[in-house]
Amino acid sequence: MTGVRVTDLVKDFTVRTGLGRSRFRAVDHVSFELVPRRTVALVGESGSGKSTIARILSKLETPTSGTIEVTDPHGAAVTKRDYRRHVQMVFQDPFASLNPFHSIAHHIARPLRVHGRTRGSDETYDKVVEMLARVGLDESFASRRPHELSGGQRQRVAIARALAPGAQVVLADEPVSMLDVSIRLDVLNLMGRLQREDDLAVLYITHDLATARHFSDEILVLYRGRVVERGPADDVILDPHHDYTRLLAASAPDPERVGKVVSGEAVTDRSMLDNSRCFNHYTRQWEEAEERVAA
Ligand SMILES: Nc1ncnc2c1ncn2[C@@H]1O[C@H](COP(=O)(O)OP(=O)(O)OP(=O)(O)O)[C@@H](O)[C@H]1O
Numbered sequence: 001m002t003g004v005r006v007t008d009l010v011k012d013f014t015v016r017t018g019l020g021r022s023r024f025r026a027v028d029h030v031s032f033e034l035v036p037r038r039t040v041a042l043v044g045e046s047g048s049g050k051s052t053i054a055r056i057l058s059k060l061e062t063p064t065s066g067t068i069e070v071t072d073p074h075g076a077a078v079t080k081r082d083y084r085r086h087v088q089m090v091f092q093d094p095f096a097s098l099n100p101f102h103s104i105a106h107h108i109a110r111p112l113r114v115h116g117r118t119r120g121s122d123e124t125y126d127k128v129v130e131m132l133a134r135v136g137l138d139e140s141f142a143s144r145r146p147h148e149l150s151g152g153q154r155q156r157v158a159i160a161r162a163l164a165p166g167a168q169v170v171l172a173d174e175p176v177s178m179l180d181v182s183i184r185l186d187v188l189n190l191m192g193r194l195q196r197e198d199d200l201a202v203l204y205i206t207h208d209l210a211t212a213r214h215f216s217d218e219i220l221v222l223y224r225g226r227v228v229e230r231g232p233a234d235d236v237i238l239d240p241h242h243d244y245t246r247l248l249a250a251s252a253p254d255p256e257r258v259g260k261v262v263s264g265e266a267v268t269d270r271s272m273l274d275n276s277r278c279f280n281h282y283t284r285q286w287e288e289a290e291e292r293v294a295a
């Protein structure tokens with residue numbers, strides 16, 4: 001089974017400050033595993049490092065330290081050359097992710113050809129139509145251009161394109177946050193169905209605790225580059241331990257669904273928030289950052 005093991009991931013950026021430069025740690029010793037048929041949600045506020053992790057995992061960015069191991073269905077390590085075939089990304093902005101000059105068919109045909117999944121134009125076209133059908137779009141979409149599609153339809157195309165190489169690991173960075181609220185669940189349900197059909201391992205990045213709970217098995221709460229709480233999705237949402245998780249839950253837009261679960265008073269003073277400790281629901285214990293660094 002194709003899976004990803006991320007160990008002690010660190011990413012430092014150099015930023016200009018006045019006259020000099022300083023180092024900024026965007027991702028600080030983050031570890032997790034993506035396995036087939038399971039979804040790990042990465043939640044946290046803007047700037048907490050979520051996209052940086054996804055970008056490192058998709059090789060758009062190199063880590064400062066730490067390792068990412070991807071194994072194929074036979075348990076062998078996936079080489080750099082084969083990486084794209086196994087690990088694909090779905091981005092937040094469906095308008096920016098498709099090339100306006102190319103047809104929808106082209107977008108899906110390209111990865112099929114590049115990764116040798118089809119031979120000849122007839123076979124490729126048939127497969128394009130099949131991939132479109134899998135994401136709920138009929139053949140008439142094949143010849144259209146991106147501007148002729150709605151945001152939701154474009155995101156479906158982006159998903160079809162991600163799966164076209166036969167990818168087993170999907171990194172979805174806020175895949176529905178730019179879509180109209182009314183169609184978000186449709187797209188998330190579609191991803192859930194494809195995950196079950198193809199045994200996909202999924203990383204789901206979101207601000208939204210309600211969908212993180214509903215569509216994920218495990219939740220990692222990220223605060224200023226560090227994981228401050230981790231565990232089975234229900235445990236993290238229904239029994240949040242870290243003040244930051246409680247704050248997130250309390251500020252969730254749908255209090256009927258999420259706010260109620262907050263126990264005690266939500267912290268509003270951010271200077272009180274401490275990201276040197278992580279509550280691990282699997283061990284039911286707090287872990288210190290230093291321990292995680294050493295582990
Ligand atoms: N290339 C870069 N150079 C310098 N700093 C960067 C770079 N890329 C990201 N950062 C910084 O790293 C931090 C984490 O950014 P990241 O995009 O991972 O956040 P995020 O959790 O995805 O936020 P959002 O929810 O807004 O998408 C931010 O403070 C950001 O400014």
Ligand SMILES: [Mg+2]
Binds near residue numbers: 051
């Ligand atoms: Mg982001």
